[in-house]
Amino acid sequence: MSTIFAPLTLRGITLRNRYALSPMCQYTAKDGYASDYHAVHYGRFALGGFGLLMVEATAVSPEGRITHGDLGLWDDAHIPGLARIAAFAKSYGATPGIQIAHAGPKASIQRAFEGNGPLDAADAARGEHPWQVVSPSARPVADGWLTPDALDAAGIAKVRADFVASARRALQAGFDVLELHYAHGFLLNAFLSPLTNDRTDEYGGGFDNRIRLPLAIAREVRALWPQDKPLFVRLSAVDGSGKGWTMADSVAFAKILKDVGVDVIDCSSGGFNVYEYPNGYSFQVPFAAQIRREAQIGTMAVGMIVDPRQAEAVIASGEADLVALGHAALRDPHFPLHAQQQAAHADWNIQAGWWLAHRQNKLQQLGPWVP
Numbered sequence: 344m345s346t347i348f349a350p351l352t353l354r355g356i357t358l359r360n361r362y363a364l365s366p367m368c369q370y371t372a373k374d375g376y377a378s379d380y381h382a383v384h385y386g387r388f389a390l391g392g393f394g395l396l397m398v399e400a401t402a403v404s405p406e407g408r409i410t411h412g413d414l415g416l417w418d419d420a421h422i423p424g425l426a427r428i429a430a431f432a433k434s435y436g437a438t439p440g441i442q443i444a445h446a447g448p449k450a451s452i453q454r455a456f457e458g459n460g461p462l463d464a465a466d467a468a469r470g471e472h473p474w475q476v477v478s479p480s481a482r483p484v485a486d487g488w489l490t491p492d493a494l495d496a497a498g499i500a501k502v503r504a505d506f507v508a509s510a511r512r513a514l515q516a517g518f519d520v521l522e523l524h525y526a527h528g529f530l531l532n533a534f535l536s537p538l539t540n541d542r543t544d545e546y547g548g549g550f551d552n553r554i555r556l557p558l559a560i561a562r563e564v565r566a567l568w569p570q571d572k573p574l575f576v577r578l579s580a581v582d583g584s585g586k587g588w589t590m591a592d593s594v595a596f597a598k599i600l601k602d603v604g605v606d607v608i609d610c611s612s613g614g615f616n617v618y619e620y621p622n623g624y625s626f627q628v629p630f631a632a633q634i635r636r637e638a639q640i641g642t643m644a645v646g647m648i649v650d651p652r653q654a655e656a657v658i659a660s661g662e663a664d665l666v667a668l669g670h671a672a673l674r675d676p677h678f679p680l681h682a683q684q685q686a687a688h689a690d691w692n693i694q695a696g697w698w699l700a701h702r703q704n705k706l707q708q709l710g711p712w713v714p
Contacts, residue, residue: 345686347651347658347666348679351394353606353641355571356519358394358438358665361658362679365645365669366397366442366522366577368409370454375402375415377424385428388672389437390692392679395665396432398425400444400524401513403505407445407530410454411471416443416509422516429517435692440520442577443509445502447530448478448491448539449614461488478533479540479547485616499546502530503560510564514572521568522575523561528614531557532579535596538587538615554596558603565604575643576600577609580630583617590633597638607641607664608634622646625653632662643667651682 351358364385371380381398388396402408402415415421429439451473453460462473477498478491494502506523513521525531533539534556540547546555561576568574578596582588597608610631612620620626627646635642644663648654654666672678680689691699 345655345683347655348683348686349658351664353520353573356438356573359436360392360394360679361665362393362654362682363395363440363643363665363667364388364393364397364672365667366399366524367669367673368399368413368455370410370412370456372412372414375405375408375413375417375421377414377421377428381414381424382427382431386431386435387676389432389435390695391672391675391677392683392690393437393668393672394679395438395440395520396428397520397522397667398428398439398441398518400442400446400529401425401509403443403445403509404501406450406474406477407447407505408450409446409529410452412454413446416441416512416516417505419512419515422512425513425518426516429519433517433519438520439518440522440575441513441516441518442522442524443506443513444524445505445530446476447528447533448476448482448484448488449528450474450476451489478530479542480533482539482541484528493542499556502556503563506560507563507567510567514568520573520575521564522577522609523557523564524577525557526577526579526609526611526614528579528582531560532582532614535592536579536582536588536615538582538584538617550592550595554599558599561600561605562603573606574604575607575609576605577611579612579614580610580627580634581612581620582615583613583619584615585619587615587617590630593630594634594637597634597640601638601640605640607643608638609643609645609667610634610663611645624649625657628657628662631657632660635661635663641665645669651678651685654682 631642631644643665645667
């Protein structure tokens with residue numbers, strides 16, 4: 344019997360299966376607003392059978408955007424466009440989730456398909472100018488990148504308030520799952536990692552100080568987010584260097600996050616241009632398995648999971664509670680339904696299902712196609 348298609352209940356929310364859409368930036372918003380593109384983009388995964396749709400990194404402030412094309416939740420005016428996505432997902436059986444984020448030192452760059460580096464004269468000619476970025480320390484990501492301002496007490500207070508306000512807007516928009524982005528070298532990950540945090544105040548130095556801001560945000564958001572709705576944290580389980588954030592740190596932090604009411608750790612890695620870890624098929628699954636086992640918290644596995652049998656094995660073996668698909672989902676928005684079809688049958692939406700049943704009958708009459 345398939346385990347990945349078994350429902351999963353997290354607090355008061357039940358996902359129809361264990362397939363999740365991984366948050367993937369589309370860099371197609373204008374001034375943070377979701378458009379028709381976003382409605383269609385996310386709608387196809389609801390129709391495709393995913394249990395959880397996680398909307399891409401959505402900025403908690405204008406300066407927290409990665410690019411000029413990022414979605415935003417820093418203004419109430421952003422709510423209707425995102426509410427449209429959440430409502431459609433629910434109407435076709437999927438659970439809508441959203442990831443809120445601050446890019447920190449990796450903000451104010453080009454869209455991935457326009458260079459993925461610092462904004463330049465060509466971007467300025469399109470009216471896309473850089474803005475001042477912030478980080479725990481005044482250290483650029485790499486040569487040629489903007490030098491961030493080290494956040495002072497007022498800046499830290501603003502970041503905390505921005506996350507709470509954005510979480511409130513996500514709730515108003517109708518999302519049932521909220522994810523906090525603590526990965527990939529973005530602001531809160533930059534506080535966690537000793538590779539990027541060289542502060543000497545209460546937010547830098549040892550483990551307890553480096554987790555202080557991310558933990559405070561998790562606690563404040565959990566107090567706002569309804570008790571019957573789950574809270575996720577996307578974490579870079581390792582930052583890629585033995586001198587940086589380690590699996591032992593991730594397990595310890597996951598235990599603390601569990602105590603403040605986080606339900607699932609979305610286990611990613613990296614973000615610091617150091618890759619001292621394997622990166623083949625299912626390469627991040629062991630991170631999810633170790634955190635789940637040692638911290639006794641739910642986990643979501645992601646990373647080069649390309650085959651239904653792979654995904655099924657992750658859930659059946661107890662390595663994670665959810666499997667998130669990114670590139671594989673873009674290639675096949677109906678990945679869960681195709682997997683279900685291989686196993687037994689697929690719960691296509693009624694509009695498509697009638698046609699596909701007709702097609703299947705015809706194929707059975709014709710037999711295999713022979714070139």
